[in-house]
Amino acid sequence: MITNDFWLERWQTGRIGFHQEGINPKLVDYWPILAKQSKVLVPLCGKTNDMIWLAEQGYQVTGVELSSLAIIEFIGDNDLTYETLQQGNLKIHTVNELPIRLIEGDYFDFNEQGFDACYDRAAMVAMPQNVREKYVQHTLQRLSQKAFVLLITLQYQGDKKGPPFSVAEKEVIQLWGTDIKKLASENLMETNPDYRDGSYTSFEESVWHIDQN
Template identity: 70%
Template sequence: MITNDFWLDRWKDGRIGFHQEGIDPKLIEFWPTLPKNSRVLVPLCGKSNDMIWLAEQGYQVTGIELSPLAVVQFLGDNELSYETYHEGELKVHTVKELPLRIVEGDYFTFQEKNFDACYDRAAMVAMPDSKRQSYVTHTLDRLSSSAFALVISLKYDGENSGPPFSLEDSSVISLWGNQIQKIASENLVQTNPQYKERGYTFFEESVWHIQA
């Protein structure tokens, strides 16, 4: 059962294979130039340094993360100074050096709206089938009607059932709507030996966007 406690335990135990060091190359390649100070939402952000890159482009970045340990590690690893305040059940950490804040708590209790963009590298694929539609609906409700979104999905064979979960292209379109378009895909088995070693014959990472 994939619950909040499941993810909190993963962070406590250091089982965070989903975390990537450095900046995701697909973010750099496919993120468009948006107006300065555009508000960018990063759901289930973990301690991803992709948020640093987005903030350095001049966007107002808001990451949402359940695990206090992930938040502490992100702020500490990047030597960021910050101020913290409570907003209902959520704890908001505002970074002083960058236009960046981390909202600590359950994403489904985060209610701010009218974000100009969303970056989802590992959030949708972390959601079990029972919660996936609720996640996407909640995310779309946070965005303006003209918002840009960059979403990364996975599709793979083998015995692993997730997380991260494998999604067919048709499922991604069904979840996000016909406005989402696939713009790139890569079979990681061909470029990264670890996937072949783990028994996959294909492990496809696809990049999607919603472009207003």
């Protein structure tokens, strides 16, 4: 069963294969030009440097992360300083050098609204099927009516099971609504040797967006 303790233990033991060191090229390729100071939400952000890239584009970035260790490593890896404010069950860490806030706590306890955009590389695929609808609804409630969404999903077949979980295309559309459109797909078994170990018979990564402007 996937619980908060499961993820905390993964960070404590360093089992974070989902973390990518560099900037995700799909973020760079498919993120639109939004107004400066647009508020961007990054659910289950981990210690991704994608937040650095978004902040450097001039956006106000808010990452939400359960693990204090992930936040500490993000701050340390990037030589940042920060200030912390306790707000209910959440800790708000405000970075001094860049327009980044890191919200430490359970994502479902985070209730701010009015975000102009959302970037989800590894959040939806971290959710078991019975939690995905709750996750998507909670995320949509955080966003403004015209918000942009960039979503990256995985769909695979094979012996290994998630997380990250395989999410079918029809489920993406069912949960996010008909405004979500697929931008691109990549067969990782063809482009990444890590997926050719016999554990999978297919492994596709897809990029989706909601752009209502």
